[in-house]
Amino acid sequence: MKPLFKDSLTVVNVGLAGFAANIAAAGGEAVGVDWQPPAQGDQEAGWALARTFADARVDDANRVAFARFLEANPVLRDVARAGDVIDGMASGRKLILHAGPPIVWPSMCGPMRGAIIGAVLLEGWADSADAAKRLVDSGRVALEPCHHHRAVGPMAGIISPSMPVFVVENTTAGNRAYSNFNEGLGKVLRFGAHSRDVIERLRFIATDVAPTLRDALATLGAVELKPLMAQALNMGDEVHNRNAAATALLFKRFAPAVLATAESRERAAAALRFIDANDHFFLNLSMAACKAMLDAAAGVESSSLVTAMSRNGVNFGVRLSGAGDRWFEAPANPVDGLYFPGFSRADAAADLGDSAITETAGVGGFAMAAAPAIVKFVGGSATDALHHSLRMRGITLGTNASFTLPALDFAGVAAGIDARKVVDRGILPVINSGIAHREPGVGQIGAGVTTAPMACFTAAVRALAESLGAP
Amino acid sequence: MKPLFKDSLTVVNVGLAGFAANIAAAGGEAVGVDWQPPAQGDQEAGWALARTFADARVDDANRVAFARFLEANPVLRDVARAGDVIDGMASGRKLILHAGPPIVWPSMCGPMRGAIIGAVLLEGWADSADAAKRLVDSGRVALEPCHHHRAVGPMAGIISPSMPVFVVENTTAGNRAYSNFNEGLGKVLRFGAHSRDVIERLRFIATDVAPTLRDALATLGAVELKPLMAQALNMGDEVHNRNAAATALLFKRFAPAVLATAESRERAAAALRFIDANDHFFLNLSMAACKAMLDAAAGVESSSLVTAMSRNGVNFGVRLSGAGDRWFEAPANPVDGLYFPGFSRADAAADLGDSAITETAGVGGFAMAAAPAIVKFVGGSATDALHHSLRMRGITLGTNASFTLPALDFAGVAAGIDARKVVDRGILPVINSGIAHREPGVGQIGAGVTTAPMACFTAAVRALAESLGAP
Numbered sequence: 001m002k003p004l005f006k007d008s009l010t011v012v013n014v015g016l017a018g019f020a021a022n023i024a025a026a027g028g029e030a031v032g033v034d035w036q037p038p039a040q041g042d043q044e045a046g047w048a049l050a051r052t053f054a055d056a057r058v059d060d061a062n063r064v065a066f067a068r069f070l071e072a073n074p075v076l077r078d079v080a081r082a083g084d085v086i087d088g089m090a091s092g093r094k095l096i097l098h099a100g101p102p103i104v105w106p107s108m109c110g111p112m113r114g115a116i117i118g119a120v121l122l123e124g125w126a127d128s129a130d131a132a133k134r135l136v137d138s139g140r141v142a143l144e145p146c147h148h149h150r151a152v153g154p155m156a157g158i159i160s161p162s163m164p165v166f167v168v169e170n171t172t173a174g175n176r177a178y179s180n181f182n183e184g185l186g187k188v189l190r191f192g193a194h195s196r197d198v199i200e201r202l203r204f205i206a207t208d209v210a211p212t213l214r215d216a217l218a219t220l221g222a223v224e225l226k227p228l229m230a231q232a233l234n235m236g237d238e239v240h241n242r243n244a245a246a247t248a249l250l251f252k253r254f255a256p257a258v259l260a261t262a263e264s265r266e267r268a269a270a271a272l273r274f275i276d277a278n279d280h281f282f283l284n285l286s287m288a289a290c291k292a293m294l295d296a297a298a299g300v301e302s303s304s305l306v307t308a309m310s311r312n313g314v315n316f317g318v319r320l321s322g323a324g325d326r327w328f329e330a331p332a333n334p335v336d337g338l339y340f341p342g343f344s345r346a347d348a349a350a351d352l353g354d355s356a357i358t359e360t361a362g363v364g365g366f367a368m369a370a371a372p373a374i375v376k377f378v379g380g381s382a383t384d385a386l387h388h389s390l391r392m393r394g395i396t397l398g399t400n401a402s403f404t405l406p407a408l409d410f411a412g413v414a415a416g417i418d419a420r421k422v423v424d425r426g427i428l429p430v431i432n433s434g435i436a437h438r439e440p441g442v443g444q445i446g447a448g449v450t451t452a453p454m455a456c457f458t459a460a461v462r463a464l465a466e467s468l469g470a471p
Numbered sequence: 472m473k474p475l476f477k478d479s480l481t482v483v484n485v486g487l488a489g490f491a492a493n494i495a496a497a498g499g500e501a502v503g504v505d506w507q508p509p510a511q512g513d514q515e516a517g518w519a520l521a522r523t524f525a526d527a528r529v530d531d532a533n534r535v536a537f538a539r540f541l542e543a544n545p546v547l548r549d550v551a552r553a554g555d556v557i558d559g560m561a562s563g564r565k566l567i568l569h570a571g572p573p574i575v576w577p578s579m580c581g582p583m584r585g586a587i588i589g590a591v592l593l594e595g596w597a598d599s600a601d602a603a604k605r606l607v608d609s610g611r612v613a614l615e616p617c618h619h620h621r622a623v624g625p626m627a628g629i630i631s632p633s634m635p636v637f638v639v640e641n642t643t644a645g646n647r648a649y650s651n652f653n654e655g656l657g658k659v660l661r662f663g664a665h666s667r668d669v670i671e672r673l674r675f676i677a678t679d680v681a682p683t684l685r686d687a688l689a690t691l692g693a694v695e696l697k698p699l700m701a702q703a704l705n706m707g708d709e710v711h712n713r714n715a716a717a718t719a720l721l722f723k724r725f726a727p728a729v730l731a732t733a734e735s736r737e738r739a740a741a742a743l744r745f746i747d748a749n750d751h752f753f754l755n756l757s758m759a760a761c762k763a764m765l766d767a768a769a770g771v772e773s774s775s776l777v778t779a780m781s782r783n784g785v786n787f788g789v790r791l792s793g794a795g796d797r798w799f800e801a802p803a804n805p806v807d808g809l810y811f812p813g814f815s816r817a818d819a820a821a822d823l824g825d826s827a828i829t830e831t832a833g834v835g836g837f838a839m840a841a842a843p844a845i846v847k848f849v850g851g852s853a854t855d856a857l858h859h860s861l862r863m864r865g866i867t868l869g870t871n872a873s874f875t876l877p878a879l880d881f882a883g884v885a886a887g888i889d890a891r892k893v894v895d896r897g898i899l900p901v902i903n904s905g906i907a908h909r910e911p912g913v914g915q916i917g918a919g920v921t922t923a924p925m926a927c928f929t930a931a932v933r934a935l936a937e938s939l940g941a942p
Contacts, residue, residue: 234707235707245716248716251722252719252747269727273727276723276727406843410853
């Protein structure tokens with residue numbers, strides 16, 4: 001008899017529990033270790049992963065990129081007309097920006113198509129919805145991602161030349177980011193509505209709200225956004241799906257200046273009432289701030305840091321710092337959410353919008369522990385919220401001490417998603433999301449939690465491995 | 472041999488662990504139960520306690536009182552001159568109200584004496600601090616507790632006739648409560664300062680801030696305070712020592728109306744700037760709302776519900792619903808806190824102010840789970856915050872579903888302190904507190920957590936037992 005079978009066995013069982021069960025059945029003991037193969041058993045991806053982990057250039061690049069992200073200091077610098085400040089719009093060309101990775105007009109989802117028609121009407125490029133559709137069909141309106149123009153927009157994410165935008169500047173590196181204004185809830189352009197009242201509201205934002213805020217900002221000087229977001233995270237917001245505190249703090253900061261600078265009391269009151277009525281007003285600023293922080297970390301050769309996650313209503317797209325302007329795409333995962341009465345998953349558009357830029361920057365779903373109200377809204381508990389935030393530590397390069405989570409004793413949020421860790425550990429970035437109706441103009445029909453699809457990260461890691469060359 | 476010593480023993484050991492240890496030493500087993508005698512072993516208090524627990528009238532009365540407290544709906548109804556609305560001031564008599572249970576001028580602590588001198592100067596009853604002191608020494612200024620006039624004030628709690636007050640009304644029962652305006656931090660009257668800038672700020676509040684808010688309120692209609700406090704509790708406030716969210720929400724509500732109604736843009740801007748600069752602005756409204764809720768529960772014969780806890784800088788006082796206007800007093804417990812650099816416990820005034828009305832109403836320290844920033848400030852953790860809120864359930868008649876705690880999965884705050892349970896279980900109400908310097912005018916020198924002294928509750932229970940008559 002071999003010695004192995006005479007001695008008492010000390011067994012550690014890795015992975016499938018069945019082997020340990022057999023040993024136990026034979027009267028032995030085995031310690032089970034929960035394990036699954038890296039890259040979910042995809043052998044090619046596994047090799048690519050191994051290569052990116054073995055190459056010190058990736059870690060070096062990540063240190064550089066992550067430091068640039070952490071050091072970014074986004075401030076609200078100005079309010080301007082999109083056509084005046086966004087690259088490629090100043091030329092007077094018919095350009096409309098949309099959310100997510102690139103997508104052609106015929107492939108777009110209902111809400112995005114509806115919103116583009118609305119933007120054409122707003123710009124006066126057509127005088128009816130039919131005429132607007134024909135104009136876009138003809139190919140004479142350029143449709144490009146916000147992200148290709150340093151911009152971000154929630155849901156359909158439509159930005160056209162006459163719309164006002166927030167100009168956010170990262171004072172550390174000088175890069176700028178833009179976002180449109182939040183219109184409020186209900187029938188709004190970002191959910192695909194383009195009725196007359198929707199267009200009129202957009203005009204009011206452009207002619208009244210934006211200039212009033214711009215004038216106030218001129219006396220306030222640049223408004224630092226990071227401390228404001230940090231405060232809001234300590235007040236129940238995760239600055240993606242909940243912005244009640246951030247909006248109130250912004251309002252409090254602006255009101256005295258608006259009062260001092262507005263053309264008239266009526267204009268001042270109208271602008272303040274508009275902000276007061278919309279607890280999501282800050283969302284677009286949060287997004288632009290996150291975009292400015294992440295753009296600072298973009299373009300670092302060999303870095304596996306994720307610099308953008310975004311949805312166009314069909315595909316989910318991811319960008320890596322070390323992979324230039326490439327998008328790594330996959331069909332969007334469904335949203336695990338609760339629907340408003342009368343609606344169900346069958347009514348839902350696919351995951352949509354640039355707002356996952358907040359999760360890319362370590363807030364939103366990553367900061368769920370800050371906002372238990374969000375998980376409650378989708379049927380979870382305060383403990384679930386803590387777990388979401390803790391789990392994200394497994395896929396990030398570190399934590400961001402500027403954004404703290406009170407319920408975790410003021411630990412920093414997990415931030416700086418490392419695409420390698422996502423693939424290696426099989427942990428997907430968690431994203432808080434509103435759910436849009438798939439028909440244009442119906443609006444929000446629910447909210448929930450979703451994840452970025454694994455295929456985006458696998459593709460990104462493979463591309464990164466390739467760019468590293470032979471080992 | 473007796474059967475007891477032949478059989479194997481099943482032992483439950485209640486209280487002192489020494490007995491169980493002896494059994495274990497002899498090779499036996501004993502289950503230990505943590506227990507201590509009710510009323511901390513005070514036999515007379517224990518009998519009184521037993522009598523109040525045995526009498527069904529107490530439970531019946533508590534049900535009535537607690538329901539009145541829960542059903543109260545405090546709204547901000549008006550802003551008025553104290554002398555015009557507070558009972559006993561309208562007569563033109565020289566009356567100054569102070570925090571806590573009654574106390575005579577020579578026994579008052581430094582900050583309270585300093586604040587009273589300031590109020591005399593503000594009223595123009597004397598033209599120098601010395602003259603003011605002589606006037607009060609002469610006995611020609613009446614000094615009475617705020618609580619005797621349906622009012623509350625933080626720290627020294629001084630209210631004199633020309634000061635503006637918030638008029639809060641419980642629309643369910645019609646009772647009203649009053650509070651003065653919060654002056655901000657630094658050298659302020661409520662910490663005993665009475666220099667010229669302090670008096671000038673009080674005049675500005677009376678001539679500019681108060682009328683501007685009063686006019687805005689006239690167009691807003693009554694502002695419901697319970698939903699506002701509930702929102703703030705979901706935004707990191709406990710509405711005693713942290714009021715950042717509540718102040719921002721109040722500001723957001725008032726700003727457009729202030730703009731629409733103010734005499735001039737300058738006045739509107741000045742009033743809004745004053746609120747914007749003080750994150751504690753809402754505290755006094757929170758206190759008046761709590762006072763209105765608790766006064767609704769007062770005067771229910773045989774009820775052991777605590778309707779007021781308050782400190783005059785020397786003694787801590789407690790009132791019971793079933794014990795009329797009586798105060799049950801004891802020297803205040805020290806505050807277990809952190810001091811600002813350069814200060815220590817030797818510099819601290821004793822526990823001071825009517826603001827413990829918030830804990831009496833189930834917020835403040837009772838809602839610590841809502842505001843982990845508060846415990847962090849005094850060296851605790853988020854878990855400590857949860858424990859404070861959970862422990863308070865042991866001494867209350869129930870929870871208040873109107874005020875929820877996100878970190879405890881939106882459970883209602885423990886509310887309606889039952890004096891019997893405090894004495895029976897030896898659990899003291901936890902109170903969040905600022906710490907004042909014992910010299911007038913220095914201001915706040917720290918913050919911390921303190922408890923109401925047990926002797927107040929023991930005395931209250933004994934009085935209640937007496938009032939029930941022979942068993």
